[in-house]
Amino acid sequence: MDRLPTVEEFVAVTSAVGWTDAYDPAAIPASLAASLHGVVAVEGNRVIGIGRLVGDGAIYYYLQDLAVRPERQRRGVGAAILGRLEEWIAARASPRTFVGLFAAGESVGLYRRFGYAVHDDMTGMFRVGPYRPPHGGPGH
Template sequence: MSYEIIDRMPTTAEFTAVTAAVGWQHAYDPDAVPASLARSLHGVVAVCDGAVVGVGRVIGDGAIYFYLQDIAVVPEHQGRGVGRALLTALERWIATQAGPRSFVGLFAAGESVRLYEQFGYRRHDDMTGMFRVGPR
């Protein structure tokens, strides 16, 4: 199989299909997805045989803070370097935008931690990632 990595934001339908395929369908308010994608700094898609099989995006303020978000690959295409290719494309774009003291962060779980470590991401003992869902 051949994959093409394209620098563009996924459509709402593409994003929803890929994130549902990896089990994230309940993580997002479907009504908020179009606005979230539109407000992202940059996006990439992985295409195989004309279909989007992977997505990734960068969110943040575009000056100091950059966060890798929603990097996902349809399970049938995992383990073939697609995630690495998406991450490489996002990293290449960040390198054109971020200054030498910019913060580039992400949340990672499971097997994805090893991939991000290969790109220089590390856990820091003096920092704790935290989050909550919804307004208080």
């Protein structure tokens, strides 16, 4: 269903996939609130998967936190979540929309099936906190 997960649902699913140290718990509510869109997969009354989009809502979109409980993986849940997110983007995309993501492990295959690729002329980079301005950088 098209909606953001609650904080409790987010924590339950991301913990189930082992992302327990990936987030500052105090930052989760603000992070979810700043999302562009979300999708939650529900089985019975239990959330089994989540996915969301972040970005500027015009040119740049990033697929974020697509996670499916381990016992429900490899059954099409992740593909269904990704498909719904892709439909949402497609309804708003410009001809030059950029959609990015970070993929790890076996999830690479899922994203490749949806047309995502690693480009030789681009390098994905990231920095994880605690965030402090770099010493000796601009303005120092």
